[in-house]
Amino acid sequence: MTQDLPQPGAVKAYPEPDAADVSELLLGWCGADAEDADDAVKALGALDDDARELADRLYQSIAADMGGKKWLSWPKVTEPHSLLGLYPLLAAVPDMLAYHRERGIDEDLSRKVLVDVGEKLRLNRRIYGRAGLDVANWFTGHVRGALYQLGRLQFCVEGPDPEPFVGMHIRGEGGPLTLDAVRDSTEWALEFFPAVFPERYDGPEELVFKCDSWLLDPQLRDWLPERSNIPGFGALFDLEGDGGPVGNRTDLWRFVFMRTEDTPVEELPQDNTLQRSVLAGIKADVPWRSRLGTLNLNRLGL
Known part of the structure; x- marks a missing residue:
């Protein structure tokens, strides 16, 4: 390379x-x-x-x-x-x-x-x-x-011409992933991208937002407590495909446990609810997956 x-x-x-x-x-x-x-x-x-x-x-x-x-x-x-x-x-x-x-x-x-x-x-x-x-x-x-931090979320110019989409990304230190925070960020992005990139985006009604993340795995709903914001975030997306057959070890070890991918399961930390919940799924042989989804604006009331 x-x-x-x-x-x-x-x-x-x-x-x-x-x-x-x-x-x-x-x-x-x-x-x-x-x-x-x-x-x-x-x-x-x-x-x-x-x-x-x-x-x-x-x-x-x-x-x-x-x-x-x-x-x-x-x-x-x-x-x-x-x-x-x-x-x-x-x-x-x-x-x-x-x-x-x-x-x-x-x-x-x-x-x-x-x-x-x-x-x-x-x-x-x-x-x-x-x-x-x-x-x-x-x-x-x-x-x-290409990428901007608009409130809680990051948004990036992605996808093929002539109709690129806007990729959504989530910083770990960005704060709670509440529906209000997601809505505010998305509203900002709907105004921002057509104004800043008029040659790429005709207007808010033409914008398509996509996210590819372990956070979109619907299996998380079965393992996280009801108060968690993560299942609510994932439910905002219409999922595409099945996420592949090999699970999502790399991202989970990195972003959930903050460990290298070769760290044995028995050595993974259990310092918070997310870590304990995901680890319980790992021990139950849940095939965690990274999923690709398109944001459904209607579910945000936009």
Whole structure:
């Protein structure tokens, strides 16, 4: 996959962030913890020439597709440079801000969308016990102007032309997933996307929202308490297909238990109701699945 990336400097000069840039952006814009910001500064100084060249090429892939849909496919970057993907993303923040200004998007929204970076740094530390950003390519949707945080939910330009749909995504640290919060976010998105992307969306009546998530698995209704917001969220969607035959171990281990996929079931935490409920299903051989669904606006009263 690396061979598919543009060559260094092919699109524009790579504005490699220095230590001050990394610290300021992570602490002031991304809501990162000081521990993660400090480790990111240290890791920047430890990059060798090959790693710096790869960071340049990753940045070039962003610069070559500003305004593109969804997120980019990047090669998996692991040790010894587990934070390598972070630096081209930070370097692209000025490009993102310029794109947002061209589209009439307030800086407040630019800042809100970057808070997701700090969240994923925290998640990586909880999973692996160290600083890292194992899903760095996810943020290419943020910095290329495809994804936005509108209230509780994230919305992303996705799907094939000429009629792309809007993908819905859920941050773990976004707060309670209440129906009121979902309704408010969706109302915002119905106004936002036709106004910001008139060449892609004719109007609110043409918008289609899709979500692909373990949260949509209807089996959760049988295992979570009635007070849980998750089954109510899932019930808002008309499901497509059966989610495949292999279950959904990767997302559950990551987002529910915050553990690596190879963690044995007997070592999974049971610190909250969601973990205990999902674990009970695992022990009962429930084939948890990630499901794709289309939001039914009528169920939200919209």
